[in-house]
Amino acid sequence: MSDKDIAASSGLSDLNPQSRIRRTIPKIAKLFDATKCNGCKACQVACSEWNDLRAEVGTFQGSYQNPMAVSADSWTIIKFNEFVDDNKKLRWQFTHSACMHCEDPACLTACSTKGAIVQKSNGTVELNHDKCVGCGYCVSACPFGTISLNPKDSKVYKCTMCADRVQAGQEPACVKTCTTGALKFGTREDMLFIAEKRVAQLKERGYANAGLYNPKGVSGTGMVMVLHDINKPESYGLPADPKTSLPTTLWQDVVKPLGTAGILGAVAVACVHRITVGRNIVEEDDPIAYAQQHHSHPEKTDKE
Amino acid sequence: MHKPELILRHKMFDRVCHWFVVATGIFTFLTGFSFFYPSFQWLGLIAGTPELARALHPIAGLLMCLPLMVMLARYYHHNKWEKGDLTWMLAIKDVMLENEDKIPPIGHYNPGQKVLFRTFVITSIVLTITGIMMWQPYFTPFFSTVSVQWAILLHAVCAVIMLIFVIVHFWMATWVEGSVAGMLYGYVSKAWCKKHHPNMLNDESHSEK
Numbered sequence: 001m002s003d004k005d006i007a008a009s010s011g012l013s014d015l016n017p018q019s020r021i022r023r024t025i026p027k028i029a030k031l032f033d034a035t036k037c038n039g040c041k042a043c044q045v046a047c048s049e050w051n052d053l054r055a056e057v058g059t060f061q062g063s064y065q066n067p068m069a070v071s072a073d074s075w076t077i078i079k080f081n082e083f084v085d086d087n088k089k090l091r092w093q094f095t096h097s098a099c100m101h102c103e104d105p106a107c108l109t110a111c112s113t114k115g116a117i118v119q120k121s122n123g124t125v126e127l128n129h130d131k132c133v134g135c136g137y138c139v140s141a142c143p144f145g146t147i148s149l150n151p152k153d154s155k156v157y158k159c160t161m162c163a164d165r166v167q168a169g170q171e172p173a174c175v176k177t178c179t180t181g182a183l184k185f186g187t188r189e190d191m192l193f194i195a196e197k198r199v200a201q202l203k204e205r206g207y208a209n210a211g212l213y214n215p216k217g218v219s220g221t222g223m224v225m226v227l228h229d230i231n232k233p234e235s236y237g238l239p240a241d242p243k244t245s246l247p248t249t250l251w252q253d254v255v256k257p258l259g260t261a262g263i264l265g266a267v268a269v270a271c272v273h274r275i276t277v278g279r280n281i282v283e284e285d286d287p288i289a290y291a292q293q294h295h296s297h298p299e300k301t302d303k304e
Numbered sequence: 305m306h307k308p309e310l311i312l313r314h315k316m317f318d319r320v321c322h323w324f325v326v327a328t329g330i331f332t333f334l335t336g337f338s339f340f341y342p343s344f345q346w347l348g349l350i351a352g353t354p355e356l357a358r359a360l361h362p363i364a365g366l367l368m369c370l371p372l373m374v375m376l377a378r379y380y381h382h383n384k385w386e387k388g389d390l391t392w393m394l395a396i397k398d399v400m401l402e403n404e405d406k407i408p409p410i411g412h413y414n415p416g417q418k419v420l421f422r423t424f425v426i427t428s429i430v431l432t433i434t435g436i437m438m439w440q441p442y443f444t445p446f447f448s449t450v451s452v453q454w455a456i457l458l459h460a461v462c463a464v465i466m467l468i469f470v471i472v473h474f475w476m477a478t479w480v481e482g483s484v485a486g487m488l489y490g491y492v493s494k495a496w497c498k499k500h501h502p503n504m505l506n507d508e509s510h511s512e513k
């Protein structure tokens with residue numbers, strides 16, 4: 001990966017900016033159509049196959065969902081959300097849960113390690129494990145809960161959008177495998193176009209609230225979703241208004257500059273005081289130093 | 305030259321405690337601020353690698369904060385507010401400019417040191433609690449992500465406040481000559497007490513030298 005491909009990096013600031021990308025390529029995206037997904041989990045299996053992930057076998061939790069959450073060893077899972085609709089009918093709402101590849105990623109903002117999280121020119125968010133120190137700030141910051149710390153090596157892991165496949169001009173493994181066409185892959189522009197058509201079609205068929213999940217709070221995502229009811233993203237296990245949280249913003253944008261000013265200010269005041277006021281000596285303890293400080297030049301003073 | 309009369313100001317346990325806190329504190333501050341400032345990640349290289357800084361900072365933090373709390377508990381009785389404290393505070397300008405005859409007399413610790421004492425009490429407690437909440441991978445999974453986000457913010461705020469107060473503490477300790485020797489070897493001269501903490505000489509507790 002050349003640095004020309006990096007659009008944004010963790011651990012940088014306006015004073016210390018990321019080099020300008022010289023290669024503008026269309027942003028890419030994955031489209032997940034929840035109204036087409038049948039919960040077969042082929043994508044989940046394909047992900048673990050392609051990325052060679054083998055999560056430990058868990059225990060039954062009363063759901064077909066398995067494992068119950070994404071982890072360092074399962075980068076994408078199908079969530080089996082149980083939903084009671086207006087006619088009191090129970091149905092499953094499936095969510096293809098994985099890194100959303102936000103346009104304005106909270107993890108990248110929270111990460112204080114230079115270059116550990118980068119955003120590439122195609123819009124995907126990528127991790128550099130050799131730089132990551134494992135503090136887990138990104139894990140706490142992510143509004144989707146799709147980045148995980150591996151306790152075995154103290155590094156974070158998440159969906160890469162199959163960067164290795166995409167670089168070779170192929171779609172991600174999950175998309176390649178999807179049995180129903182619920183997952184699609186292409187430029188963001190194309191995906192939004194297809195999604196809009198699909199939403200219109202769903203509305204025609206009676207899903208008046210059908211809509212596209214492409215949250216504004218993170219400036220849009222690199223995985224967009226068509227939902228039956230856009231007003232109830234929580235029923236898909238999705239946050240209603242994901243964004244970089246207030247404490248994270250205050251910490252990076254207010255505490256750091258103000259704190260730096262305070263630290264430098266304290267040092268400066270201390271140094272100036274020491275030079276101007278001079279030593280504070282008890283005569284009995286050190287008469288010679290005391291004399292130098294207080295009486296050496298009775299007629300001339302250094303304090304002009 | 306006559307031998308100055310010496311008074312015990314810091315007992316051995318407290319002296320050892322203080323310099324242990326300084327040693328672990330240097331490690332804790334350097335590694336901690338290596339996460340605070342991405343461009344100064346090299347501050348953490350005192351631990352070897354950034355990953356080691358990450359892994360060792362919380363342990364060093366505990367090794368610093370727990371003895372500090374012990375020391376603060378042992379110094380509490382010297383740091384209660386007293387009557388003359390307000391007049392001293394109002395004369396802070398004369399204290400800083402060393403206008404000796406205008407400085408109101410005070411006891412074992414001056415009000416400035418008492419403020420510092422309280423700041424160390426608050427920051428060491430908050431740093432320990434928030435530090436444990438942020439401690440991956442052991443403790444963080446037990447807390448909600450929102451509370452961890454606030455913990456990270458508070459930890460950083462308290463670390464900055466503590467650093468600023470340590471800078472002031474270092475400045476004052478080295479300015480008032482004789483204090484560092486007192487903290488190192490325990491004793492200060494009677495003249496030192498008369499100058500900096502005159503009411504301390506009336507204190508019963510100093511008969512134990």
Ligand code: HEM
Pocket residue numbers: 112134135332333335336337338339340341357358359360361362363364365366367368369431432433434435436438439440456459460462463464466467
């Ligand atoms: C019991 C005490 C402490 C514990 C358990 C603790 C724990 C932590 C943890 C877990 C982190 C995240 C990075 C990592 O995993 O290493 C951290 C960061 C940090 N700690 Fe501590 N710590 C403690 C005391 C202190 C003290 C005394 C200071 C200095 C005043 C300090 C300053 C910092 C700073 C500046 C950061 C970086 C915060 C940021 O990235 O904005 N910590 N601490």
Ligand code: HEM
Pocket residue numbers: 313322325326329372375376379382383413417418420421424470473474477478483484485486487
């Ligand atoms: C690195 C340089 C430091 C130096 C030269 C230094 C020096 C001193 C001296 C000379 C005293 C005795 C003051 C007196 O007798 O009136 C003292 C007291 C004390 N120091 Fe330090 N110190 C340092 C760092 C620290 C740090 C990092 C901490 C903890 C955060 C700390 C905590 C304390 C406390 C709690 C007291 C007792 C003050 C009171 O009870 O009001 N010191 N220090």
Ligand code: SF4
Pocket residue numbers: 010110111112113116117127131132133134135136137138139155156
């Ligand atoms: S765990 Fe790694 S990637 Fe995440 S914030 Fe910390 S250094 Fe950055």
